[in-house]
Amino acid sequence: MTTADSEPFPPAGVDLSQPSVARIYDYFLGGDTNWEIDRQFAEQLLGKFPILRPIARSNRLFLHRLVRHLTKLGIRQFVDLGSGVPTMGHAHEVADQVAPGEVRVAYVDHEPVAVAHSRSLLRQYGDEDRHTAIHGDLRDPGRLWERIAETGVIDLDRPVALLMIAVLHIQQLPSPDSPESADLGPRLVATYRDLLAPGSYLGISHVTSEGIPDEFAGMLENIKTMYDGAGNPVIWRTRQQIRELFGDFRMIEPGLTWTPLWHPEEATVTDETPDLGEASEAIVLAGAAKKE
Template sequence: MDRPAWAPDEVDMNRPSVARVYDYYLGGSHNFEADRRFAEQILGVLPEMASVAQANRAFLRRVVRHLCAQGITQFLDLGSGIPTAGNVHEIAAAEIPDARVLYVDNDPIAVVHSRALLDEVDRTEVLAADLTEPSRVLDNPLTRTHLDFSRPIAVLMVSVLHFVPDEARPADLVRTYLEAMAPGSHLVISHATAEGGHLGADEAQSIYNRDRSPNAMRMRSTEEVAELFGDLQLLEPGVVRIPLWRPESPVGPEVQRYPGLAGVARR
């Protein structure tokens, strides 16, 4: 397989990546054959995965607009992935022109494309780092110069914590980030779930946990996702199926089997 000009040399083109698989779900072009083969396995048991990814992006748009309306002007997007339409900086800038965004990802292609996209975009930066190493994110000079930790920051963990295993203590990880934030900061989480009897969700989780998968996946229940927020103040309507978080149009009853949860909380 010929290596595309946009693919860094250190990228293994024969091993799928979470960011590139998600890019494929969203209809993007920055993915390889290995990513597409893996994604098609998931789509074989969970055909609505592409629409799930789109709904997750719609949730991101809704929540960023909501936070801007609450006066939040800074966003720390952890596990931001490969740039696609409706990025955080675009949504925020439409509401608050001087909003600042720091994207963080450990996927080389996500970082390369984010930097290329944002090269001439003011008040937006990209950091190559792993969100499971919070000190490397929080203490990085780029983070400290780009974000003002004396003022509220929105910490976005959108569609990423289900790739953090229990042994990595995701609740402690979340708490480390939020303890570094000023009062008034917000935490945003969306998370995969098999709760509700969706057989395809269980099968998808099994595929992610096989050898050669991009990352092991740990789907969690509503109660487990709520616990990730610790003692933060959950905003209404609490932890709900992703389309039910402050929808902009009516949602049908079938959403109760939707394989994803979302919540927002305030420090």
């Protein structure tokens, strides 16, 4: 999908009237699962703020290190909410580097392109007994949990690692027919924490406007204006607000920190080093916590 002329017809359910967060992120990561409307929006952002590309890559590499670390801690089941497009390695590929053939993964996304490409990847390189991709809405935790269980891939009575990577700064607004209008993020995460079995882990990464270099404040204001105007409203939380998303789960070392600083020893020799002058330029805080 590198040119408009060569683009295939999009899968059913894909809205090409506005750019997609998942497909923009894919473009930042160097993927090709995006359309012209996504690339135009991404290039507008990169033209003003080229650092967004290393920021996105730093976040993706945090996901890789998180999966490696939790797999080494004994986790053998992952649920990746807002898993996105399979660019720069999916969770099951990383987990199999540590525990080949042992780890089960359920990918969940609301973006049809992300789900279609995840399913295609799993058909070619996955294991249908251990991997699945679900088209679902994280705003309906009860139903989504049922659908995950119905696949038979994940045993939700046993510990899992629930990954919410770069998804909660996309505002989780109620459905159009709902009388509510406030962001549902904290309430939804609390519900998922309750659903998790003891011994499970919660991994989160989230953009913050707090503690970043002074010159980045204007950048985040501009980014929010652009995303909101494109129909993809975003929200930046403080460090304390992000910490509160973990509830009473026990944070594992090093706690909530910038993406490049979270267990850097879990990087592999093939991992790139995103071009960031200092860790706070990542603008994304990340961490993981355990349900005792």
